[in-house]
Amino acid sequence: MQVRLWLTLCAVAAAAQAARLLVVLPTNTRSHYAMYGRLVEALAKKNHHLTVISHFPMKIRPPNVEEISLAGTIPDIYNNLTEQHYSLKPDFVHNLEQIMAECVHACDMVSRMPAVKALLNSTVTYDLVIVEVFGTECFLPLGERFKAPVVGLLSSVPLPWFNEQLGNPEATAYVPAYMTGFGQHMNLIERLSNTISVLWAKILYRYKSQIPSQAIADRLFGYGTKLDKLAQNYSLVLSNSHFTINEVRPLVPALVEVGGLHLDESQKLSGELKTLLDASTDGIIYWSFGSMSKIETIPSEKLAQIFAVISELSQTVLVKMNRMRLSTNLTVPDNIYTMDWIPQYATLCHPNVKVFISHGGLLGTQEAVACGVPMLTVPLYADQALNARAMADRGVSKTITLKNTNKHTWKQALHELLTDARYKDNMLKLRNVFLDRPMPPLDTGIYWIEYVLRHKGAPHLRSPALDLSIVQYLLLDVVVLSIAIAITTIYILHILFRYLCTRCIKWWPKEKRVFEKRLFRNFSVFLCLLWRYKAKAN
CATH class of the missing domain: 3.40.50.2000 (Glycogen Phosphorylase B;)
Incomplete structure (x- = not known):
């Protein structure tokens, strides 16, 4: 009992220790910042020291928060509903390409800012790096630069390429892909379309986001570990989803749903x-x-x-x-x-x-x-x-x-x-x-961020699926081995059966073998006569 109490007190004391956090939010999307801003404010109230890079400076900035403002660097993103899009491309492909292009452009603009370059060349250290996860991953090298674990913030349900980065199962048979508009009970055609959509989204992400983002990261950080490798080392990702209103899906421990984190009870009516x-x-x-x-x-x-x-x-x-x-x-x-x-x-x-x-x-x-x-x-x-x-x-x-x-x-x-x-x-x-949850979503998000801090990156949350090749993950090697064993077993039984039959024929008395041949011949004649008789009768 005393040991349990001591461990609990140690955990609480560790949680109370202030940490230095770097928060990077490159996209200029006000709705996304409604979620991220609430998290930043909550972390500041927990006495952590934050350096925040975003397009939306805080109205009242606490003394433990430093800001690098990106306001005005790129125009506000909005959709003009008068413009109608006509193309042979499916809508989800067009939407994905547009999102990725906007995210890569935002990343490029942020990487050119003198204040960001000065931060990278400084001697400051951070205990944790928090980055926005959406259409690009160009700032993932910040974790390597500051030798700190990386936490991702995702303003949507898990994206197709993101599942692969965390080793999270796709489950395309019942989890609809981002932008498809399917339900969880899909027919054959919908499941086929859903699977193709996931594969196509991953290909798009590779060529429309990951490759140009890699060029930006190489220019900003120098040549180092590739982004696709860094993306497999998230300590934690907070997803703005929840199984009650989104899809019921399998989740690895490093992916935590905090849907509703932005809900602000203090909001007032004019x-x-x-x-x-x-x-x-x-x-x-x-x-x-x-x-x-x-x-x-x-x-x-x-x-x-x-x-x-x-x-x-x-x-x-x-x-x-x-x-x-x-x-x-x-x-x-x-x-x-x-x-x-x-x-x-x-x-x-x-x-x-x-x-x-x-x-x-x-x-x-x-x-x-x-x-x-x-x-x-x-x-x-x-x-x-x-x-x-x-x-x-x-x-x-x-x-x-x-x-x-x-x-x-x-x-x-x-x-x-x-x-x-x-x-x-x-x-x-x-x-x-x-x-109805064990704790409010905002408190859940803060708990898991501090959990990563307490456990120095919490590497035990990482899925071992990330260490497997595609052949191992899909059990293709197991399937090939199983087929080989089955074929070998059938072949051995076939050889054994032929051998035993040959031995039995040799051991069978000659008189009985002659009798069997005559019996078979007579029976065959009988069947032929019977067939001819039936044919004439008909």
Whole structure:
């Protein structure tokens, strides 16, 4: 008992020791930083000393946080929904190529900054390096440069190439690939498409991201260990997913799900917004496509159809939209209330919000589930079709595509969500299982980061699958050996059987062998006569 208490106290003391952490967040995506920023703030409150490289400087920076600001180095990333993409390439291929190109470009711009180069040439040391994991891995050499373990932050479900880096099973028979939009119960064609999508995504990542990222890393860090080898040495990766709302999938110990980590209970409503929500006796429909997709850029003819449906509703529709950017020929219904910025989590958790019209982004989906609000999803990009399918399969949402938008589809979907109580009931059940955890997701993330610190990189979390060749991992050598053993066994039995038969024939008395031959001949004649007789009778 005393030994257990001593070990516990030692672990707590080790956790309390402040460590020096380097956090590198190269992509300029505000929705991703909603997750990363919460983690940075929590680590700072734990008295760790942080050096943060990001596009989003903290509004109030604690004294134990140093920042290298990337603000303004690359333009904000957003999708213009007016632009329609027509190509022979499948949508998931086009989306992957675009994401990888954006991530590699961001990586290139960050690597050229004098402040980043000065950091690499400094004598400062770090106990841990935290890097963003998404479309590039060009900053993985930081772990080797500072001789520190590396923790990855992933703002989505595990990506196809990322599973390979961690030795995490793909399970394409029931785990839909990123961007495919399949459910977990796939038919034969879907399983074939799913498997091809995973293989194709890995090939794309190799040639569209890994090779150009390697060139950037070689220029910045000099020639050293290749990125594909460094990617197999993550101590830990925190994934913004959870089995209750995403896919049930096998996970290695180094991959920890912290879906919902960004949920901020301290978020407050402005006075104007609170008054609007409180006064809406018929309820509120909240419509937002996140920070990257602008509702006002939807083609005018489609937006006019959506506005026509909204004008017939008794509910107030709160929209995150810049009204001044709308086309002049559009008439905005009286029951639409627009704001440039809305605190989404606090808004969704208001009891008067009845439906959330969303693009199906993972962060917004998690917020809707945490607040128990049914969804109308309009997937546009990346993993949004996958998230929309997951919510529809759980009976908490309806899905509409922007290409097939018309008055009938919107009217029918909104009517079902507002009048069918099953959507709300299913969402409340999903909320209960999503929030029911041993500890909150933010605390889970902090615990595992400090776990890696306590155990000097925690190499015991690394999967031994990473040390196997593809032949060994797929058991192809076992299959070949098994076939060889089976063939050898059959051949030996065949030789033995022939030998025994030969010996038996030699030992058989000559008179009996003659008798057997006559008997066989007579029996054959009998069968021939019988056949001829039957043929004539017929």
